[in-house]
Structures are given as structure tokens and as C-alpha cells.
Amino acid sequence: VKTGNATKKKPAGVAGLGCICAAGARVDDIMSAMYAGTRKAAAPQRIQADIADPPPVFEVPSNCDKIEGPSSRTLRLCLAAVEEALDNAKLTASDLRKVRLGIALGTTVGCTLNNEPFYRDCKAGKNPEIVPVSNYLNSNPAIYLAGLFKARGPVATLANACSSGTDAIGLAKSWIENGLCDMAIAGGCDELSRIAYLGFFALQIISPAPCKPFDRTRSGLNLGEGAGVMVLESLDSAGYRNKRPLAYVTGYGSACDAYHPITPHPEGIGLSKAIAVALADAALPAGQIAFINAHGTSTVENDRVEGRVIARMFPPLIHVVSTKAYTGHTLGAAGGLEAVFTVRGLLDRRLPATVGFQEEDPECVVVPTRENVPVAGDAGLSTSLAFGGTNSALIFETEEQ
């Protein structure tokens, strides 16, 4: 596998982590909730749908939703996570203005021009004010943050559906490695949207109950919302600040299935390729991966394909967790959240149980964590499978402990 390894000169360190999701408003709180096995799936509060027995969602609790700022809720969630990540990295906004800062953020809802009330009024001939369009034009996540921090490095809002957050971190990694920036804010953000809720309902892949990743009786996903971001930093920059990175993002790969708009390839060819590229990029054998934070949406097809690929590529007893059991599927934010949880799994030396999982499914082959488990190893893998057949994988490593 040809990768960027040959030209890699500037490894990307992880300087800080930030998250907000249904499980909590800060990374520590979220990890505590996951280690305690608590989750908060409930009927949607902020969005209403004229559907009998509305399927549960994972919403950011109202007591966590005090963020002020832009009109876009996606952006407000993002800003909350960024604030925590900067605090965790011991950086201020003025510090960021002194470096070449890159911004790579993934989103789906956050880049979609489909304000429903506005469109209803347009359709009804009510000549609505175009404020929602102006708000949309001013709410592009990466552009907004680039303006906020006067970023002088590259800027990208990635809309790669459910792998957006993973790809954003992978792209930012390449910027650092190639010397395009000294630091990068990277991850994903998405609010819960009524349109996405109705769309996934139409696709019949939403579960009527809290999700059960990899379980034999799983019946679909739950939507969620949130943001997960990390501050990446070149080793030169970390050295200049006299800071040791929390971890390193050492491997990234992405590949297409070229198979179906929403269903993964039955043999997972794209996912296998993405993982293989990431392993080669990190120069690690599969046996060195201590655990996998799987995409694990709890849909029949995703978990079957992903489980089979993992079983084929990794040793039989590798730990596999799906943290979507605690966050729901946060779409463009998912890869960002799960990357943060992967780093924390390495730092905490443990993984949470995959809550909801009870019954093994021979079709999935793998059995996810049934209880909190210790992590023995210094490398973790996070995978994403997206609409459109995009598959991506990130590898994080900590220094030997």
C-alpha cells in the first residue's frame, strides 16, 4: 500500500480534546457517563414530528445548551467543543493568532440550505425575509472558526456524510505532516435536524428503541447531535510551547466502496482498504491495535459488514466498542466524537461497555465490549462508514506506558 509515510516529516500530535453530546457537555463528564453505563435516549424534545411513537434520539440536554453566539445550533455546539479543546490544550484565542492555524471540520446538517419554516413560507408565497439564507451563508463551520481565530492556514468544511469528522481529522493530519500549518482545529459538528430525522425515518433505518450495536436483535440507529474536536499540533509547535502531546494521530486512510448510495459493500472492500491504508500510514501491524471504536450504528447492514471486516483483519479477541450506544449517530460529528473517545480510551487505559448489546450475532462475528474493559496497548483505531460508500479510519497512539 502506498501511503504518505515516505514523505512524512512532521508527525501530528493531539494537544487538546473537546466534546459535547447527549452524554455530557465536557469530555470528562461524557467518559464518566459511559463508564457508568448510563445513556439518555428519549423522544425528541426540540424537534416535532407527526409520526406515531417517534423514535428516540440523543439530544444535548437543555442544561448543557447555554452556549451563546451564532444562530446556527451546529455552530454553537462546535464552539462549545472548541472552547474545551483549547482549554485542554492550554491555548487561548490569542495564541492561535500567532501560529499558522488550519481549520478542518466535518458536518452534514451544518452545511445544508434547507431551513424548513423559510421554505414553507416561500412555497406558500408569503415572501419571507431572507434572514435564514443570510444566517446560512454566515454559518459555515470552518469559515466561521477561521474568521474567529484569524486562521492563516488551510480551511475546509468537509461534507462527507457520516465520515466527515474522521476525514476532517485525517485532512488536518496531512496539513501538519506537510507543513501547511502549525496547529489545526479538527473534528465534526452537527445538530439534530427534523429533516434528517424524517429522512432517516423514510429510509427505515431508525430504531424504535435505544440502539443495540452488534446485537442480534438490533433494529436500526438512533440519531444524535453534538460536536467532537481536537487540537492537532506539530511537534515543533508543541516543543516551542514546551508541551507534550496527549497522543499522536499516526494513521489515516479513506476508500470508496463504489457499490451503493447507502448500503456498505457486502464484503466491506472500502472499509478494508481504508483500514489497511491507515495501518500502513502508521506503520503498525493489525496486532498492535489495542481496540477499535467501531462505527457501529446498530443498523443491520453496517454492523454485519463492519464486524466481518474487523474479524477478518484483526486478532480474534480485539476489543471493539460502539460509543454510538451513548451518543446516537451524530452524523457529521460522529467521527470527531469517536476520535476523541479513542484518544481518551488510550489515556484512560479502559473502554466502556457497549450499552444495549446483549445477544451475540454470528453474522457480525465480533462481540463488542459487554462491560468496561482495560486497554492493554498504545494504539486505537476509529472507523467510519458513510452514505455514498465512503469509508475512513484513523489510528491514534500514545507513548508507551
Place this chain on the structure above:
Amino acid sequence: MSIAILGIGPVSALGCGIASLKDGLEGTNRPAIHNHSIETATGEVSLPVYQVEIQGLDRFVPRASLRRIDRFSQMALLAANLAIEDSEAALPEDTSRVGIIFGSAYGPAQTSFRFLDGVIDFGDNCGSPTLFTNSVHNSLASLVSMSLRILGPAYTVTCFHQTAKTLFKTAELWLENGIVDRAIIGLGDEYCPVLGYAAANLVSGFSEIRPFDGRDCTYIPGEGFVCFLLGRDSEASRTVLSSDDDGGDYVFLAANGEREGSDGYRRLLESGRRCAAYSPLFGSMPLGIAFDIAVATLSVRQGHIYPAPASNFSTPVSLGEKESIACVQHWKGGGFSIRLGKPSRSN
């Protein structure tokens, strides 16, 4: 680093493919502009829109398989196939060595609204799963990957005026780092009535795009999609480009009647450099620089600068073997430029 432009696939109001583009540039073909009547709070507005008529896609894709593919995706699929057809080198057999990077400002907005139509007209449980699937931003890249069996990475980027910069930079990284051997990059947008409504409310009076008039907004919406097949510079025989390089004997400004970036364009015009703008042939689009790059590619190949609807020098004019063209886009607080020339000049 410079990269090779191996093929271009333009789909615009001038038509589909290089021949239509060339005819448009030479004045033997005019852009298709349709007038739309739009009701605003202050009265009815007649909005001209540069619109695409998709032609020739069935040369590449069976007509029956187009049934479930929306119009914007069809533009992208056609542009990708045209770029490959125009290429001086075939795609590698191992398509995991080919990547896709698409960008748009608004994504499949019209398809999103069509999904909403189902919900509004028939109820919350009546949204179309097909329309929802096609309303996701990366559905275009997905469709092209499926149609061409491309197994490498696929990105979709959406950062308004900054999109082209991100696309070309990412392609450069992928090629330089050995992630891929070919990159298909594509940029464009589709007109939809909601965007027309916004334009009708934001702009007072629509007559013609005046790219060099930085005082008044002379925006007229356009649509289209352009794909470029890119490879490493060592493979180029016709055109190479280098990003972040505003050197060049001629400058193509992405000025399109918007006020966004007009200060930057004014400075370039005042600098005395030879500047041209082609947006009156394609319409105003945040990603309109893509069409400028297509025109510049063709200019380098043909060895002359085509007649420009707006320029501060006489066109057409010969382009010397060692001369190059910079395509420049400005936005509030930033800008982007790439330089195109013959391989010997830029390598």
C-alpha cells in the same frame, strides 16, 4: 509543487464539453439564459438565470440508469466523464489509486427542497428516501465513484468562495504524498428557486454582469459543473498548474458581479496587470473560478487568450510558449490563485 491538468469536463450554460466551451469563447455560441418571474415583498422581479441543458450523458451512462439521478448529480457525472474523455492518459486500472474531490457552495439544494416538498405536501411520514439520499452533499461524489468504479478516497468540500483553494490543495497533497495517482476534482452548483428568491431580494435590478464594476452588485445567478482530471506534473504534456502562485502574464479574475472580493480585484486591475474576466459567459457563482481555470487550460493548450467579455487589454491575443495565466479568486479577508502554463514553463 505543480500538477498536471490531464483533462477538463465543462458543463455550463454554454453547453456540455470542450467544443461548446470553445464555441462560446469564440462567440459562435451564446449562454442559455432563462428568465424566471419571482414574487418578492416589493413586487415581481424578472430574474435572468444562466442554465444548463444536460446533453450527451447517455453517451457515458445508460439512459435507464439516469431515472433516479437528480439533475445536479447528472451535471457532475457528465463533467467527470467529459474530463476523462478529454484526458491525454487513461485512468489507472487499479481504481483505488484514483481519488475524487468535489466541491459546491450549496450542495444538492434543489433535491433537499424536493424532499421537503414531500413532507409539506403529504405529511411527515411521506418523505422520499431516494430524494433524502440524493440530498446529502456527497451524493455527487458517491454517484461518480459508483459509476466509474473508483475505489480511492472521495471528499466533498463546501466552503463557499474558499472551496476551490481547498480542492486543488487537497489534490496536490494526495498526488504528492502518493495517496492517489489521479484525482478527479469537480466544482459547481445548481440553480434552484430558493436561491433565485434570495437573489431577487438581495440584488436590485438585473441587466448584465459587469465583472469590473466593484461598486454595484451586478450578480446574475448561474449554474454548472466543471471536472478536472489531475495527475503528477511529470505526466503533463499540455498544461500544469501551481497553486498559491499569482504570477502570470495574464490574470483571469473570478469577478462575477458580487461585491465579495471586489477590493482585491480592483487592486489587481489598478496594478496594471493584464486582467480578464469570463463570468458573463457562465453566470455568477461562488465557485465560478472553476470555469476560469477551464478557460485558462484551453487557452494554454491553444496558445491564445480567448476573447474576454471584460478585460483591460485587447483580446484575443497569442499566448507565448513561456507565458502563463493566473486564475485569481478573492473573498472578504483572503484570496487564492493558481498559475497555469505549459509544462516546460512551470516545472
